[in-house]
Amino acid sequence: MNNTQNGATDSSAPARKIKGPQDFYGGLVLMGIALFALWAASNLSGTHGFSFGPGTAPRIFASLLLLLGAGIAVSGLLIEGEPIQRYGFRGLFFVTVAIVSFAATIRPLGLAVSSMLSFVLASYGTPEMNWKETLIVGGILTLGCCLLFPYGLGLSLDLYPSILR
Amino acid sequence: MTDVIANLALGFGVAFSATNLMLCLVGALVGTLVGVLPGVGTIATVAMLLPITFGLPPVGALIMLAGIYYGAQYGGSTTSIPVNIPGEAGSVVTALDGFQMAKQGRAGPALAIAAIGSFFAGCVATFLIALLGAPLTKFALVFGATEYFSLMILGLVFAVVLAKGSLLKAIAMIVFGVLLSMVGADIETGASRMAFDIPELADGLGFATVAMGVFGFAEIIRNLDHGASMDRELVQQKISGLMPTRKDLKESAPAILRGTVLGSILGILPGGGAVIASFAAYTFEKKISRTPKMFGRGAIVGVAAPESANNAAAQTSFIPLLTLGIPPNAVMALMVGAMTIHGIIPGPQVMQKQPELVWGMIASMWIGNLMLLIINLPMVGIWVRLLRVPYRLLFPSIVIFCSIGIYSVNNSPTDVMLAGGFGIVGYWLAKHDFEPAPLLLGMVLGPLMEENLRRALLISRGDWSVFVTHPLSAALLGIAAALMVLSLLPVLRKKRDEVFVESEN
Numbered sequence: 001m002n003n004t005q006n007g008a009t010d011s012s013a014p015a016r017k018i019k020g021p022q023d024f025y026g027g028l029v030l031m032g033i034a035l036f037a038l039w040a041a042s043n044l045s046g047t048h049g050f051s052f053g054p055g056t057a058p059r060i061f062a063s064l065l066l067l068l069g070a071g072i073a074v075s076g077l078l079i080e081g082e083p084i085q086r087y088g089f090r091g092l093f094f095v096t097v098a099i100v101s102f103a104a105t106i107r108p109l110g111l112a113v114s115s116m117l118s119f120v121l122a123s124y125g126t127p128e129m130n131w132k133e134t135l136i137v138g139g140i141l142t143l144g145c146c147l148l149f150p151y152g153l154g155l156s157l158d159l160y161p162s163i164l165r
Numbered sequence: 166m167t168d169v170i171a172n173l174a175l176g177f178g179v180a181f182s183a184t185n186l187m188l189c190l191v192g193a194l195v196g197t198l199v200g201v202l203p204g205v206g207t208i209a210t211v212a213m214l215l216p217i218t219f220g221l222p223p224v225g226a227l228i229m230l231a232g233i234y235y236g237a238q239y240g241g242s243t244t245s246i247p248v249n250i251p252g253e254a255g256s257v258v259t260a261l262d263g264f265q266m267a268k269q270g271r272a273g274p275a276l277a278i279a280a281i282g283s284f285f286a287g288c289v290a291t292f293l294i295a296l297l298g299a300p301l302t303k304f305a306l307v308f309g310a311t312e313y314f315s316l317m318i319l320g321l322v323f324a325v326v327l328a329k330g331s332l333l334k335a336i337a338m339i340v341f342g343v344l345l346s347m348v349g350a351d352i353e354t355g356a357s358r359m360a361f362d363i364p365e366l367a368d369g370l371g372f373a374t375v376a377m378g379v380f381g382f383a384e385i386i387r388n389l390d391h392g393a394s395m396d397r398e399l400v401q402q403k404i405s406g407l408m409p410t411r412k413d414l415k416e417s418a419p420a421i422l423r424g425t426v427l428g429s430i431l432g433i434l435p436g437g438g439a440v441i442a443s444f445a446a447y448t449f450e451k452k453i454s455r456t457p458k459m460f461g462r463g464a465i466v467g468v469a470a471p472e473s474a475n476n477a478a479a480q481t482s483f484i485p486l487l488t489l490g491i492p493p494n495a496v497m498a499l500m501v502g503a504m505t506i507h508g509i510i511p512g513p514q515v516m517q518k519q520p521e522l523v524w525g526m527i528a529s530m531w532i533g534n535l536m537l538l539i540i541n542l543p544m545v546g547i548w549v550r551l552l553r554v555p556y557r558l559l560f561p562s563i564v565i566f567c568s569i570g571i572y573s574v575n576n577s578p579t580d581v582m583l584a585g586g587f588g589i590v591g592y593w594l595a596k597h598d599f600e601p602a603p604l605l606l607g608m609v610l611g612p613l614m615e616e617n618l619r620r621a622l623l624i625s626r627g628d629w630s631v632f633v634t635h636p637l638s639a640a641l642l643g644i645a646a647a648l649m650v651l652s653l654l655p656v657l658r659k660k661r662d663e664v665f666v667e668s669e670n
Contacts, residue, residue: 026597091389
């Protein structure tokens with residue numbers, strides 16, 4: 001979180017109207033989040049007399065975020081800034097898939113199968129993955145986790161698939 | 166003064182129990198172990214290891230977490246010297262001169278000076294916490310809801326001003342965090358807010374879940390952008406001769422002292438904590454040095470000062486947390502999360518009602534520092550070997566470890582999915598140069614801010630002017646406003662950026 005990767009893409013697009021796309025779109029998305037929060041809190045009752053209702057604070061902060069988002073977007077429009085950085089989809093995709101797979105399988109399949117599966121899926125996140133290494137390290141790690149979490153730390157986790165239990 | 170000694174005695178009594186010593190040791194070791202790993206920062210380390218402390222009693226859990234924290238801090242600097250990879254942001258500057266020293270075959274003395282500086286700073290900081298703890302707590306107890314709200318605003322302003330990058334974006338992140346904290350049941354009315362009838366959201370977004378997503382998963386995805394092979398410039402020669410020469414010691418002693426003072430002050434201020442402390446100490450040393458050209462070419466003071474500063478700051482940042490209940494930075498925000506899980510609400514009340522908890526933790530910090538000094542120097546070889554673990558095997562392991570950790574908090578698969586979602590959010594934020602740390606701070610302070618704002622306005626019968634008519638509150642807000650204005654002045658802005666730029670070229 002310390003270093004920002006600058007200049008991931010070239011900024012030679014001809015005659016850009018938006019001077020700082022990174023900030024411009026960042027601000028727009030924040031505004032979207034704020035609007036979504038305003039909508040989500042719209043059914044909550046507001047201030048009643050001089051006491052806050054449950055909806056008051058969410059509305060205050062969502063409106064604040066809307067303003068700040070607008071400010072950031074406008075500054076991105078007017079002030080020369082960074083271009084949009086390149087997204088690496090491979091890592092994003094496989095890491096997310098591995099997490100989702102873990103969430104989906106931990107209950108029915110148990111820790112042993114689930115963590116091994118996620119390990120393999122996550123490994124695909126880089127083109128450098130090789131099968132032999134992944135299986136060996138994944139196996140050792142799975143074994144380690146199966147010993148550490150339920151036994152070492154006393155957490156209640158199911159180890160095996162539910163059919164075998 | 167007798168108070169301080171009595172409190173410390175109580176603390177050492179708690180910390181010296183066999184279990185707590187063990188937990189301190191394990192925490193420090195595991196923290197170092199994970200902190201050493203490349204691409205895993207301090208915050209990610211603490212977030213990742215948070216779940217393993219859930220099964221412990223509160224005192225033990227906090228002692229272990231504190232151990233993990235400074236272990237991680239320490240691990241980060243350990244690797245930045247023999248290998249040019251700062252394990253965490255705070256040791257970026259250590260790498261500048263430390264690695265040069267290692268290249269000249271002086272890795273041993275560099276590591277030793279870093280350790281000695283850290284230990285000295287740790288001792289001073291521990292004493293400072295003990296000294297300031299009691300009076301600040303008394304001070305905090307006279308605070309009403311109005312003052313508390315203003316204090317939090319001041320804290321957040323500090324955090325924004327001292328952080329890197331755009332003010333506007335940092336404030337936006339805080340507000341986003343506050344908004345996230347409002348998901349779930351309203352404290353006063355119990356009404357379900359923005360939870361869309363999802364049962365897992367009824368209690369609000371889990372703090373560990375968001376932290377793990379934004380710091381753990383997002384960081385992995387970001388690292389993968391550059392491909393898994395990070396370039397590593399390992400110094401191959403064996404590390405021999407740990408002891409610094411007499412000349413080294415004589416040169417470093419004043420630097421360690423200055424670093425400690427600077428770090429202690431910056432640590433108490435909300436905001437940068439350890440990171441800014443080390444940057445500032447390095448810049449300061451370079452400025453007052455008679456041989457500024459030596460910096461970046463293996464000047465030992467360039468290792469001594471930032472290392473002492475970041476350790477001092479890491480510890481003094483506990484002061485606002487323990488006395489006022491306000492976390493000054495993201496790691497402390499995580500500590501709040503951990504405390505809340507154990508049913509402890511940090512603040513002046515804890516200091517009074519559960520003194521053994523607070524003082525036990527403070528005493529354990531000193532012990533932990535001593536342990537790190539004794540254990541880590543001889544173990545440097547092992548830590549360095551860990552760096553040879555390729556990232557392509559490391560990151561899937563971290564994914565699994567984090568997933569199990571989040572799942573085990575509530576045995577809820579939905580939490581794992583949410584963390585994955587926040588991983589994507591965190592990745593997006595990073596791509597648009599939004600800092601995740603203020604978000605976390607906002608999320609922790611959100612409920613406190615809302616509660617105090619509500620109470621203050623209820624007492625004043627809906628009159629917003631109380632915040633400026635109460636003298637103490639007005640003073641706090643005045644300082645906050647002044648800070649904002651000051652930080653917007655172009656001259657100071659340039660100075661602030663200079664401090665951060667130091668590391669990047």
